[in-house]
Amino acid sequence: MPDIQTPDKTRDKKLPSHAKVVVIGGGVVGCSILFHLAKFGWKDVVLLERNELTSGSSWHAAGQIHTISSDPNISRLQSYTIDLYKEIEELSGHSVGLHITGGFYLASNKTWYDYLKRERSKARYMGLNQEFISPKEVAERHPLIDPSHYLAALWDDQDGDLDPSGATYAFAKAARVYGAQYFTHTPATATAQRADGSWDVRTPKGVINAEHIVNCGGLWAREVGHMQGVHLPVQPMEHHYLLTEKIDAVANHPTRLPCGIDYEANIYFRQERQGMLLGTYEPKGTPWKVAGTPWEFGHELLQPDLERIADRLELGFERIPALGQVGIKDAINGPFTFGPDGNPMIGPVPGMRNYWVAVGVMAGFCQGGGVGLSLAEWMIDGEPSIDVWAMDVARFGEFATPDWGTVKSTENYERRFVMTFPNETLPKGRVQKTTALHDRLVAKGARMDQSFGLEHALWFANGPEDAHEDPSFERNRSHEYVAREVAVVRNAVGGIEIANFAKHAFKGAGARAYLNQILAGHIPLPGRLSLTPMLTPKGRLYGDLTIACLAEDHFMLVGSGSMQEAHRRWFEASLPGNVAYSNVSDLWHGIALSGPKSRDLLARICRDDVSGLALKFRDTRHCFVGGVPVILNRISFSGELGFEIYCRPHYLLRLAQAIEDAGADLGYQWYGARALMSLRLEKGWGAWGLDYRPDFNVVESGLDGFVNWKKEFVGKSAAAEQKASGARRKLVSLVVDVDGIDVSNDEAILKNGRAIGYVCSGGYAHHAQKSMAMGYVEIAHSAPGSQLDIEILGKTYQAEVLGAPIYDPNGDKMRG
Ligand SMILES: Cc1cc2nc3c(=O)[nH]c(=O)nc-3n(C[C@H](O)[C@H](O)[C@H](O)COP(=O)(O)OP(=O)(O)OC[C@H]3O[C@@H](n4cnc5c(N)ncnc54)[C@H](O)[C@@H]3O)c2cc1C
Numbered sequence: 001m002p003d004i005q006t007p008d009k010t011r012d013k014k015l016p017s018h019a020k021v022v023v024i025g026g027g028v029v030g031c032s033i034l035f036h037l038a039k040f041g042w043k044d045v046v047l048l049e050r051n052e053l054t055s056g057s058s059w060h061a062a063g064q065i066h067t068i069s070s071d072p073n074i075s076r077l078q079s080y081t082i083d084l085y086k087e088i089e090e091l092s093g094h095s096v097g098l099h100i101t102g103g104f105y106l107a108s109n110k111t112w113y114d115y116l117k118r119e120r121s122k123a124r125y126m127g128l129n130q131e132f133i134s135p136k137e138v139a140e141r142h143p144l145i146d147p148s149h150y151l152a153a154l155w156d157d158q159d160g161d162l163d164p165s166g167a168t169y170a171f172a173k174a175a176r177v178y179g180a181q182y183f184t185h186t187p188a189t190a191t192a193q194r195a196d197g198s199w200d201v202r203t204p205k206g207v208i209n210a211e212h213i214v215n216c217g218g219l220w221a222r223e224v225g226h227m228q229g230v231h232l233p234v235q236p237m238e239h240h241y242l243l244t245e246k247i248d249a250v251a252n253h254p255t256r257l258p259c260g261i262d263y264e265a266n267i268y269f270r271q272e273r274q275g276m277l278l279g280t281y282e283p284k285g286t287p288w289k290v291a292g293t294p295w296e297f298g299h300e301l302l303q304p305d306l307e308r309i310a311d312r313l314e315l316g317f318e319r320i321p322a323l324g325q326v327g328i329k330d331a332i333n334g335p336f337t338f339g340p341d342g343n344p345m346i347g348p349v350p351g352m353r354n355y356w357v358a359v360g361v362m363a364g365f366c367q368g369g370g371v372g373l374s375l376a377e378w379m380i381d382g383e384p385s386i387d388v389w390a391m392d393v394a395r396f397g398e399f400a401t402p403d404w405g406t407v408k409s410t411e412n413y414e415r416r417f418v419m420t421f422p423n424e425t426l427p428k429g430r431v432q433k434t435t436a437l438h439d440r441l442v443a444k445g446a447r448m449d450q451s452f453g454l455e456h457a458l459w460f461a462n463g464p465e466d467a468h469e470d471p472s473f474e475r476n477r478s479h480e481y482v483a484r485e486v487a488v489v490r491n492a493v494g495g496i497e498i499a500n501f502a503k504h505a506f507k508g509a510g511a512r513a514y515l516n517q518i519l520a521g522h523i524p525l526p527g528r529l530s531l532t533p534m535l536t537p538k539g540r541l542y543g544d545l546t547i548a549c550l551a552e553d554h555f556m557l558v559g560s561g562s563m564q565e566a567h568r569r570w571f572e573a574s575l576p577g578n579v580a581y582s583n584v585s586d587l588w589h590g591i592a593l594s595g596p597k598s599r600d601l602l603a604r605i606c607r608d609d610v611s612g613l614a615l616k617f618r619d620t621r622h623c624f625v626g627g628v629p630v631i632l633n634r635i636s637f638s639g640e641l642g643f644e645i646y647c648r649p650h651y652l653l654r655l656a657q658a659i660e661d662a663g664a665d666l667g668y669q670w671y672g673a674r675a676l677m678s679l680r681l682e683k684g685w686g687a688w689g690l691d692y693r694p695d696f697n698v699v700e701s702g703l704d705g706f707v708n709w710k711k712e713f714v715g716k717s718a719a720a721e722q723k724a725s726g727a728r729r730k731l732v733s734l735v736v737d738v739d740g741i742d743v744s745n746d747e748a749i750l751k752n753g754r755a756i757g758y759v760c761s762g763g764y765a766h767h768a769q770k771s772m773a774m775g776y777v778e779i780a781h782s783a784p785g786s787q788l789d790i791e792i793l794g795k796t797y798q799a800e801v802l803g804a805p806i807y808d809p810n811g812d813k814m815r816g
Pocket residue numbers: 024025026027028029030048049050051052053054055056057058059060061062063064065186187188189216217218219220221224239240241332333334335336337358359360361362363364365366367
């Protein structure tokens with residue numbers, strides 16, 4: 001077990017009365033943030049620790065470090081974190097006990113082998129050094145492992161282990177080299193905001209006023225949040241690892257043994273002194289202190305319960321037999337904090353000013369450096385240098401209550417080494433938020449999923465009993481049902497629920513001017529709609545929005561449902577006094593009709609003239625449909641003639657009934673999100689969060705066609721520079737020559753074996769009957785007709801870059 005460090009001599013130092021930033025919590029995350037802020041030039045930064053540094057989960061971590069993560073940018077940041085340890089060791093003079101041994105990810109069955117092939121493909125374009133090795137090579141590198149259990153292993157040079165306590169202290173002391181200060185035995189007992197937006201942080205040593213505060217409370221993140229009414233959906237979980245007695249084969253091995261993860265056995269392992277360390281995530285997780293972490297909890301461990309992990313240990317002993325042949329020297333059970341999807345929650349809390357969090361970091365030694373880097377960039381530069389959406393606290397909203405957080409965090413703990421397939425829906429914490437259509441659609445056979453807490457239909461089976469699927473990397477039984485929905489939209493008329501789109505309302509005399517400034521595109525005249533990108537000051541995409549001008553001083557923006565809190569935070573940060581803004585996503589539900597017969601259907605239930613002359617493409621209006629008041633937008637994401645009908649939630653059932661009744665003889669059917677994604681692929685339209693996100697700019701994404709270059713707007717000078725210097729990569733659509741499998745995302749795009757880009761989204765285009773992908777490729781390979789390869793599950797498939805949408809390239813059907 002790692003040593004606890006000697007108490008810091010600075011504990012009795014006088015607390016300053018003011019600082020630019022106060023970081024609350026001296027675990028690895030808080031110390032990394034302190035380090036990065038000071039390194040990047042904010043010297044006047046102070047960290048408060050209620051006890052000694054590392055007094056939460058940081059001191060008893062297993063200290064294993066690796067780069068693999070479900071999110072490519074988190075992988076990149078994990079790689080950055082590992083590289084950083086040498087720097088902070090040298091700077092601080094404090095050993096981090098780093099051993100870069102390299103590590104294995106062991107595949108004991110085809111599914112895990114496929115998973116690792118996907119990871120390898122990702123690593124190719126990220127430039128990470130990962131390669132497959134055979135079971136024989138596994139045994140050569142780690143003679144304790146029984147190779148007969150494995151098909152192969154993915155090897156990563158960068159993996160290893162460190163001393164968690166040493167690493168935390170090294171961050172803190174390196175921060176001090178850059179001028180930061182930290183104070184131990186200085187608990188923050190209360191936080192209060194002044195009228196100027198600054199914060200008073202109360203401690204037993206006095207009050208310190210700061211422009212910004214950062215909650216890095218780790219095991220106490222919830223309690224620190226409660227001081228300000230911030231309810232973070234994180235949950236500490238109990239976790240075990242074992243340390244064995246000396247193993248001769250370890251002691252006599254000439255070099256330190258590599259570390260590893262065996263997913264199927266659900267174990268991780270590494271060398272610890274002359275023995276081994278073995279940890280596991282048991283199938284039934286044990287949340288710790290659901291009601292709150294006691295302030296008295298210090299450098300303590302929990303009572304081990306080996307019964308709970310007995311099955312996993314047995315598997316571990318089977319695969320690394322030497323572990324079962326020696327005694328257990330120590331069994332560690334310690335709590336650490338998980339978030340609902342397993343990723344950290346960082347950034348400014350929406351609805352608050354100068355209140356930042358970096359919490360729920362469940363792999364602090366793999367991720368702490370990257371979290372510190374990204375948060376410091378965000379605070380100092382206004383935005384992180386890479387897209388950290390997968391870690392943004394704003395991906396959770398009001399729906400993410402503490403109870404929901406406990407349920408989902410527990411699920412995530414249990415699934416830490418359990419496969420989640422790209423088409424898999426997770427079962428826990430469901431039906432948290434529903435619309436009036438939920439039961440009706442389920443009764444019709446909807447297979448549902450959850451997005452930003454809200455249930456929505458993925459695809460429709462033949463009734464509820466039929467609404468099941470086996471998650472897989474390949475196409476599954478939903479494929480034929482989705483084909484049926486696509487056919488309905490292309491040939492007749494389909495309806496999809498659109499409650500899960502975000503809606504933002506802007507009212508007031510200054511609304512037009514404000515939107516003109518914050519959005520890069522044209523702001524429509526009353527009664528009209530337009531599409532517009534939204535950019536950060538550095539010219540990165542921060543939104544892809546539809547804007548409806550309902551009146552000269554009243555606009556409704558429609559955008560990504562999952563980004564709604566992030567967008568609220570963005571708007572509120574710059575809102576002038578003469579604009580009233582609100583996130584009205586939950587106040588407007590609705591249904592989008594699409595298909596050649598959608599106008600016929602609409603005409604039957606709307607008294608207004610909805611002919612092409614009276615309701616033109618990109619018109620918007622208040623009217624009545626199905627006898628209820630609505631906002632009617634003539635627009636569609638399917639590439640067909642289409643209408644979005646937004647109504648208040650209490651009218652939704654009535655509207656749905658009217659549509660079903662009027663559409664029966666027109667072939668009306670409901671369709672789900674998978675069909676919509678297939679339809680938009682045929683049009684070559686990117687989707688927010690996949691093809692459009694802050695990693696990309698307006699020029700390379702092709703959204704520059706929607707920019708109004710004649711006006712001033714946020715991000716204009718950066719975007720103009722990007723335009724002038726030309727894109728180095730470009731978003732393209734590709735047709736992929738596959739054999740029953742489609743891309744999902746993150747696959748490498750290759751030219752002569754070299755990764756020249758990667759897939760952002762894709763799947764099967766059912767109407768065109770082609771497998772398609774969208775991805776960013778080097779500009780030299782972006783020309784229509786370019787012949788490329790895409791690596792799917794380790795096999796390469798030919799792909800051709802398209803020059804125009806494969807369906808209705810001129811948009812005649814949509815405009816018709
Ligand atoms: C058994 C076990 C094994 C693990 N193995 C690994 C591993 O192999 N690799 C890996 O990367 N991660 C591992 N982890 C996870 C890792 O320990 C955590 O991700 C990491 O410690 C989180 O750090 P933190 O700074 O967010 O939180 P914490 O370490 O909990 O730190 C929070 C700090 O804030 C202080 N604090 C709280 N409230 C206040 C207040 N009001 N005022 C002042 N100070 C306050 C606390 O005293 C504490 O020191 C493991 C964890 C456990 C329990």
